[in-house]
Amino acid sequence: MRARFVLSEMSIGLRRNLSMVLAVVLTAAISLSLLAAALVLSKQIQTMKDYWFDRIQVSVFLTKAVTEPERTAIREELVQLPQVEHVYYESQSQAYARFKQQFKDVPSLVKNTPESALPESYRVKLKDPKKYQIVASAVQRMPGVDQVQGKSKALEQFFRFLGYGQKIALAVALVALAAAVLLIFNTVRLAAFSRRRETGIMRLVGASDLYIQAPFILEGALAGFLGSLLAVGGLLLTKALIIDRGIHGMFGDVVNYVSWGAVASIIPIIILTGVLLASITSAVTLQRYLRV
Amino acid sequence: MIRFQGVTKLYPNSARPALEDASVEIEKGEFVFLVGQSGSGKSTFLRLVLKEEKPTKGQIWVAGKDLSRLSHWKIPALRRQIGTVFQDFRLLPNKTVRENVAFALEVIGKPRHTVAKVVPEVLELVGLGGKEDRMPDELSGGEQQRVAIARAFVNRPMILIADEPTGNLDPSTSVGIMRLLDRINRTGTTVVMATHDSHIVDSMRRRVIELEHGHVTRDQSRGVYGYAR
Numbered sequence: 001m002r003a004r005f006v007l008s009e010m011s012i013g014l015r016r017n018l019s020m021v022l023a024v025v026l027t028a029a030i031s032l033s034l035l036a037a038a039l040v041l042s043k044q045i046q047t048m049k050d051y052w053f054d055r056i057q058v059s060v061f062l063t064k065a066v067t068e069p070e071r072t073a074i075r076e077e078l079v080q081l082p083q084v085e086h087v088y089y090e091s092q093s094q095a096y097a098r099f100k101q102q103f104k105d106v107p108s109l110v111k112n113t114p115e116s117a118l119p120e121s122y123r124v125k126l127k128d129p130k131k132y133q134i135v136a137s138a139v140q141r142m143p144g145v146d147q148v149q150g151k152s153k154a155l156e157q158f159f160r161f162l163g164y165g166q167k168i169a170l171a172v173a174l175v176a177l178a179a180a181v182l183l184i185f186n187t188v189r190l191a192a193f194s195r196r197r198e199t200g201i202m203r204l205v206g207a208s209d210l211y212i213q214a215p216f217i218l219e220g221a222l223a224g225f226l227g228s229l230l231a232v233g234g235l236l237l238t239k240a241l242i243i244d245r246g247i248h249g250m251f252g253d254v255v256n257y258v259s260w261g262a263v264a265s266i267i268p269i270i271i272l273t274g275v276l277l278a279s280i281t282s283a284v285t286l287q288r289y290l291r292v
Numbered sequence: 293m294i295r296f297q298g299v300t301k302l303y304p305n306s307a308r309p310a311l312e313d314a315s316v317e318i319e320k321g322e323f324v325f326l327v328g329q330s331g332s333g334k335s336t337f338l339r340l341v342l343k344e345e346k347p348t349k350g351q352i353w354v355a356g357k358d359l360s361r362l363s364h365w366k367i368p369a370l371r372r373q374i375g376t377v378f379q380d381f382r383l384l385p386n387k388t389v390r391e392n393v394a395f396a397l398e399v400i401g402k403p404r405h406t407v408a409k410v411v412p413e414v415l416e417l418v419g420l421g422g423k424e425d426r427m428p429d430e431l432s433g434g435e436q437q438r439v440a441i442a443r444a445f446v447n448r449p450m451i452l453i454a455d456e457p458t459g460n461l462d463p464s465t466s467v468g469i470m471r472l473l474d475r476i477n478r479t480g481t482t483v484v485m486a487t488h489d490s491h492i493v494d495s496m497r498r499r500v501i502e503l504e505h506g507h508v509t510r511d512q513s514r515g516v517y518g519y520a521r
Contacts, residue, residue, distance in 0.1 A: 206374075
């Protein structure tokens with residue numbers, strides 16, 4: 001394989017087809033950006049979802065001055081309720097360990113929060129989450145109970161909102177990726193057509209399929225790669241400007257934000273998707289329009 | 293070198309076969325004219341040799357290979373043993389004479405030093421020494437066809453196929469092209485030339501295979517274009 005020959009053929013093709021290649025690059029960039037957005041949102045939801053979030057429906061926080069008999073009485077009251085499926089106990093040190101884990105990206109917050117600031121609690125899983133009120137009223141007035149919390153309505157709505165956002169971004173990303181595939185298909189077909197003289201001669205003198213097709217496939221792969229680089233650039237800017245400076249700056253540490261590590265883990269997915277999608281589409285197109 | 297045995301080719305959506313029950317044997321080193329009117333099956337014959345088409349029936353051997361048993365990925369190797377020249381030259385307009393010929397070697401992966409050595413040799417052979425850096429549109433028709441022949445021959449194929457190589461040229465230029473093909477034939481290369489040009493066929497006195505409506509109607513050594521003339 002003569003790399004220099006293939007590369008020079010590829011660059012001739014790119015120059016001849018510049019506007020179409022640019023269209024492919026931009027479409028790929030847009031669709032991959034949307035894919036990145038969907039992935040960031042899913043990472044954000046993962047980051048924010050509390051350890052207990054999917055496991056429990058009611059948290060019973062105990063007072064600082066709770067005594068051992070009170071603690072036992074509350075537990076026994078909870079366990080005997082028919083609506084309750086399971087009762088977990090979380091001690092102060094367990095609560096603190098989880099707190100540290102949850103806010104590991106915000107060391108100042110961890111440093112300023114002593115272990116004693118976190119209450120011990122019973123985390124209750126219900127057979128039917130809608131029966132929350134019955135359980136709450138049963139233990140609310142017992143001595144040693146500080147407060148009873150259902151799953152936060154506002155938080156749940158927020159998650160639902162993020163979930164919708166993620167699904168929409170994913171759906172639009174799929175549509176845009178389909179558009180990118182069609183555009184690549186057309187571009188490669190045009191490229192093959194505009195170079196049919198060359199490819200005709202190549203076939204005639206006995207060039208192999210690989211030799212004939214490699215410049216086109218590389219062209220597609222390069223366009224996909226450039227598009228994915230643009231999308232990655234957009235992703236990094238979004239993290240730096242919108243998440244870290246914008247949202248974080250405005251709302252502070254109310255929740256955990258998606259970390260740089262999580263963002264970095266998305267980058268290879270985006271690049272791989274871009275390159276593979278473009279090269280596979282090119283190869284499939286050539287199978288139809290560049291038969292030996 | 294080329295053997296057709298009971299070959300029939302029926303194109304889809306066509307009522308009459310382009311070639312029907314054709315049996316022909318061409319030996320190594322022969323010079324063969326393929327004559328007949330348009331639509332008589334000459335081009336189909338040549339396309340079958342190149343395995344650009346598959347026969348509907350019958351068997352074809354080229355350079356010792358049974359084409360029906362030749363797998364798809366071995367077709368390029370077959371075509372490297374066959375040089376092809378067309379009526380319309382099929383040169384690349386944005387490459388020089390030298391680059392056009394070198395292209396045929398580059399795309400089959402020949403190393404650079406080989407290309408640098410054999411391209412000037414073959415250009416000298418076809419009489420284009422000194423015109424290596426011209427563009428195709430700066431050459432006459434005869435010169436362009438010489439470039440095409442150089443490209444077909446640069447890889448020293450065993451077979452040279454020429455489909456109406458003089459069809460676009462005036463008689464005196466055609467004579468020069470025929471001399472060149474004759475010279476290539478004398479190096480041992482089998483030449484199969486489809487043509488309409490009765491003067492050329494008559495003056496060369498080589499083997500003539502005539503096709504009519506897809507049938508081989510005449511196969512004559514040292515033949516002429518037609519009996520009626």
